[in-house]
């Protein structure tokens with residue numbers, strides 16, 4: 001730990017962290033699968049959890065069903081009379097476009113401090129086959145840079161913090177890597193920090209590092225026989241990608257992952273977009289990271305804060321849920337498909353995210369200019 005960094009104690013009570021040593025749950029999918037669009041299988045969470053208690057082929061089938069459900073590939077039909085289109089339209093009523101509702105969003109945020117939380121993959125960069133090539137465009141980078149001039153901004157990602165920084169390449173932002181288990185803030189002197197503390201460094205799962213490295217190596221070895229499988233070391237968690245694995249081989253891959261995980265009761269499994277995520281069982285996720293960052297920014301018990309979280313996958317639901325439960329700010333889901341979500345608004349793809357961020361910048365610029373003109 002450098003003098004500049006404050007490593008916040010792992011047992012910080014306000015976040016109700018469980019001791020890693022005290023938890024010994026079997027690995028389970030803990031998040032609800034999305035409502036799948038036309039053609040995909042949807043499994044209820046209870047059924048999923050019940051099935052996961054059963055060993056043998058049925059359990060693996062459940063894994064595969066869940067892998068399929070997390071990876072919708074069908075767009076809503078353009079046939080207006082089809083039930084899929086009805087489903088899409090009614091979903092849009094409950095999760096309208098954040099671009100179309102921009103003025104209303106601004107109205108709701110009036111008099112409050114907007115704080116921005118942005119997921120990376122699928123939100124700032126388009127989803128691509130090769131995770132090492134998920135670059136964000138220069139235009140998006142320039143927009144995020146402008147955004148961060150006006151609002152405190154955090155990038156919250158499942159990726160390793162260094163990796164996501166190497167893609168975003170912007171100083172002065174907060175970065176929460178490994179699903180929020182590795183948080184670093186800008187160095188001392190950030191204009192947003194109400195308390196003039198040193199930069200933050202928060203790593204609640206640091207005890208797990210040796211275990212994660214061990215599991216990473218075992219998964220690389222175990223899955224090497226499955227063509228297309230790729231294991232990514234995200235420091236405090238591991239991703240097993242199946243985007244490039246033939247669907248016929250998903251069950252084989254699920255078996256391989258399960259055979260490794262059954263030896264590690266202190267790790268759990270969640271899912272993203274065509275990816276199995278292996279992470280510590282500690283009670284920490286993107287939602288807790290959001291609360292931690294708000295507190296670090298000095299907005300712990302403030303009613304005049306308006307956090308906006310934009311994300312595209314299941315792991316972002318933890319953050320959407322926190323905002324919904326706090327009744328503060330709003331969550332925006334990036335998706336072209338109707339999904340079961342706690343977000344209030346939607347955007348279809350990263351290009352729409354960029355337009356939304358640009359509108360926030362334009363609005364803030366104009367309102368600052370008007371404020372100055374009035375003085």
Ligand SMILES: O=P(O)(O)OC[C@H]1O[C@H](O[C@H]2O[C@H](CO)[C@@H](O)[C@H](O)[C@H]2O)[C@H](O)[C@@H](O)[C@@H]1O
Nearest residue numbers: 120121127128129131134157158239243273275
């Ligand atoms: O929280 P995020 O920033 O959204 O990170 C979640 C995972 O994103 C990456 O995987 C996803 O994007 C890849 C590149 O577009 C794509 O190939 C993959 O199928 C997606 O799941 C990243 O590689 C993972 O490590 C992150 O956990």
